[in-house]
Amino acid sequence: MSSQPANSKGAATRELIIDRAYAIASREGLEGLSIGDLAQAVGMSKSGVFAHFGSREDLQLAVLDEGGRRFGEFVLIPALRKPRGLARLRAIIDGWFDWVRENQHGCLVMSAISEYDSLPGPLHDAVVARVQRWRSDTTRATQMAIDSGELRADTDPQQVSFEIFGIALALHHDTRLFDPKLARTQAERAIERLFAAHSP
Amino acid sequence: MSSQPANSKGAATRELIIDRAYAIASREGLEGLSIGDLAQAVGMSKSGVFAHFGSREDLQLAVLDEGGRRFGEFVLIPALRKPRGLARLRAIIDGWFDWVRENQHGCLVMSAISEYDSLPGPLHDAVVARVQRWRSDTTRATQMAIDSGELRADTDPQQVSFEIFGIALALHHDTRLFDPKLARTQAERAIERLFAAHSP
DNA sequence: GAAAAAAACGAACGGTCGTACTATTTTCCG
DNA sequence: CGGAAAATAGTACGACCGTTCGTTTTTTTC
Numbered sequence: 001m002s003s004q005p006a007n008s009k010g011a012a013t014r015e016l017i018i019d020r021a022y023a024i025a026s027r028e029g030l031e032g033l034s035i036g037d038l039a040q041a042v043g044m045s046k047s048g049v050f051a052h053f054g055s056r057e058d059l060q061l062a063v064l065d066e067g068g069r070r071f072g073e074f075v076l077i078p079a080l081r082k083p084r085g086l087a088r089l090r091a092i093i094d095g096w097f098d099w100v101r102e103n104q105h106g107c108l109v110m111s112a113i114s115e116y117d118s119l120p121g122p123l124h125d126a127v128v129a130r131v132q133r134w135r136s137d138t139t140r141a142t143q144m145a146i147d148s149g150e151l152r153a154d155t156d157p158q159q160v161s162f163e164i165f166g167i168a169l170a171l172h173h174d175t176r177l178f179d180p181k182l183a184r185t186q187a188e189r190a191i192e193r194l195f196a197a198h199s200p
Numbered sequence: 201m202s203s204q205p206a207n208s209k210g211a212a213t214r215e216l217i218i219d220r221a222y223a224i225a226s227r228e229g230l231e232g233l234s235i236g237d238l239a240q241a242v243g244m245s246k247s248g249v250f251a252h253f254g255s256r257e258d259l260q261l262a263v264l265d266e267g268g269r270r271f272g273e274f275v276l277i278p279a280l281r282k283p284r285g286l287a288r289l290r291a292i293i294d295g296w297f298d299w300v301r302e303n304q305h306g307c308l309v310m311s312a313i314s315e316y317d318s319l320p321g322p323l324h325d326a327v328v329a330r331v332q333r334w335r336s337d338t339t340r341a342t343q344m345a346i347d348s349g350e351l352r353a354d355t356d357p358q359q360v361s362f363e364i365f366g367i368a369l370a371l372h373h374d375t376r377l378f379d380p381k382l383a384r385t386q387a388e389r390a391i392e393r394l395f396a397a398h399s400p
Numbered sequence: 401g402a403a404a405a406a407a408a409c410g411a412a413c414g415g416t417c418g419t420a421c422t423a424t425t426t427t428c429c430g
Numbered sequence: 431c432g433g434a435a436a437a438t439a440g441t442a443c444g445a446c447c448g449t450t451c452g453t454t455t456t457t458t459t460c
Contacts, residue, residue, distance in 0.1 A: 008457085008458090009406080009407070009456085009457060009458090010406070010407065010457095013407085013408095027318065034446080034447070034448085035447080035448065035449090036446070036447075036448090044408070044409085045408065045409045045410070046409090046410090046448090046449095047408075047409065047410075047411095047449085047450085047451090048407075048408040048409060049408090050448080050449070050450095051407070051408070051409095052407090055448080055449085056447095056448060056449090105318050106318055110314075111314060113373065113377070114310075114311060114314035114315075115314075117373075117376040117377055118227065118305050118306055118376060127377075128377055131377060132377075132378075158386070159386055159389055159390070162370055162374065162383075162386040162387075162390065163366075163367070163370070163386075163390050163393075165370050165373070165374075166363075166366035166367045166368075166369055166370030166371075166390065167363070167366045168366075169366055169369035169370055169373060170362055170363070170365050170366030170369055171366075173313065173317075173365070173369060174362065174365075176317040176318055177313070177317055177327075177328055177331060177332075178332075183362075186358070186359055186362040186363075187362075189359055190359070190362065190363050190366065193363075193397055196397075197393055197396075197397060208427085208428090209426080209427060209428090209436080209437070210427095210436070210437065213437080213438095234416080234417065234418085235417080235418065235419090236416075236417075236418090244438070244439085245438065245439045245440070246418090246419095246439090246440095247419090247420090247421095247438075247439065247440070247441090248437075248438040248439060249438095250418080250419075250420095251437070251438070251439095252437090255418080255419080256417095256418060256419085
């Protein structure tokens with residue numbers, strides 16, 4: 001394990017900046033992330049922070065990427081250790097629900113969806129690509145549960161994926177606006193009903 | 201029907217302003233609504249527009265109100281002409297789905313939810329109150345479908361309401377990010393499954 | 401340890417924002 | 431029609447924004 005030979009300092013502070021930026025953008029959204037605030041949070045000058053990214057947009061893209069990375073690490077990676085089939089699909093959903101609870105005060109990717117869903121540009125494209133990938137991940141996991149015979153053979157995995165997404169959105173919504181505990185219960189009941197409907 | 205005797209001009213331009221503001225905020229969000237842009241859209245001076253509202257926040261509140269009013273007029277009012285029970289509940293859902301189609305490029309209230317869900321203040325409170333009212337409307341309609349015997353007696357109307365909300369959120373989401381037609385089909389299929397599960 | 405390279409700073413720019421204040425114009429009422 | 435009242439315009443302010451640029455400090459390399 002050679003330590004950090006070449007570009008040590010630059011990359012390190014860049015990571016620090018992104019870390020703080022992630023925290024801010026989780027609360028305020030990527031559009032609410034200003035370089036001035038970020039610089040203050042890191043303890044650097046505006047221009048010092050700015051120099052690490054060619055533009056604010058590049059910074060936002062980097063932060064969005066970090067958000068997706070953390071989400072995947074929290075939700076997908078653990079689920080991939082479960083056996084293919086319903087167990088893994090359930091792990092994905094549980095992880096997702098836990099993620100919503102842990103990030104009660106703002107999920108960066110969720111906010112980004114609303115911010116850029118109808119605002120053309122690189123950010124929009126990056127968000128769409130990310131959500132598309134996530135959706136196809138859950139669709140694939142659903143397909144595996146069909147293949148293993150734990151869901152009926154005539155189940156449409158895209159349809160199930162759509163409904164799971166809806167339940168997660170409602171959970172996210174109610175967690176933030178109303179009662180997190182109640183929302184979680186309702187989301188879990190909805191999932192149970194969904195699986196029951198497609199159980200063989 | 202006395203015409204507009206007293207305060208005619210002021211109220212009229214105020215309505216015009218709110219109408220344009222609604223159009224802008226539907227695309228850009230309430231936070232993206234600036235008085236300068238609005239003034240230009242109305243053909244007035246910034247200060248002229250500003251004078252109609254004590255502050256930007258009051259303007260935003262007025263526009264949010266207008267958004268809620270239009271949504272109610274499009275979705276709820278027609279549904280109230282249907283007989284109580286499943287017919288009315290279905291009318292609410294259909295109207296809602298149509299609303300999402302018609303407002304593909306931005307629904308003001310939906311955007312407002314994301315913008316203010318974790319930003320304390322009068323806007324947050326107004327949004328929460330509005331969504332709460334809407335949710336209780338659908339819960340009440342569901343209850344009527346239970347009372348009429350069209351849904352099973354042991355159906356939890358709040359649970360059904362939660363799930364309808366989730367499906368609508370997923371429809372809204374997929375309509376904007378992916379394929380509107382496919383999303384509509386998936387949403388309708390989800391609704392059918394929901395009703396089938398609670399059908400007596 | 402000195403030279404080269406990278407990183408961070410500091411000040412300034414042009415721009416937009418919401419708002420306050422004062423003038424001017426338009427509308428309303430007797 | 432004329433005077434009061436309401437509506438609109440005009441201007442200016444302070445604050446913040448992303449970005450640029452030249453300088454200074456820190457790190458890396460030889």
